[in-house]
Amino acid sequence: MLKRFKPDMICNSIYDIDLGKLKEKGINYLIIDIDNTLVAWGEFEVDTRVLSWLEAAKKLGFKICLVSNNQRERVKKIEKALGLPGVYSAKKPLKSGFLKASYILHEGKKNHQTAVIGDQFFTDVIGAKRLKLFVILVRPLKEKEFFLTRINRIFEKRILKYYMKDEEE
């Protein structure tokens, strides 16, 4: 069961993602989580490094949409700061938020060219894998998190250990 949800890539942060390699794989669209992937949870300040990374991705030809379980107000502010469209109250790991983002990016027609980037196994990875999207799991930016997320992290750690072991074998 766990194999079905195995992330396609595990990176320390967005900066470690080899965007050229994604292009080679035929990926042209990115659906990116906000909290603890691009911006620290509960904070509004956007690191200039994130902006440069997004610019570099756009220059390579990636079209990007944000997708967040957070509420409208926060997502709208981040959308504006990053200059990207977004989906709020996405209810990940349900499919609906990812489907909305896919529709914004390519009218839902090119999911085979789409990668999801997120920091949480139970929302980002499971949700994206349910739609058979390419998934990149990154490490969370900060320890401070929503209390339910903290509970999920305990299980997440065990699952990641399993995947690491699977890679070694």
Ligand SMILES: [Mg+2]
């Ligand atoms: Mg997140």
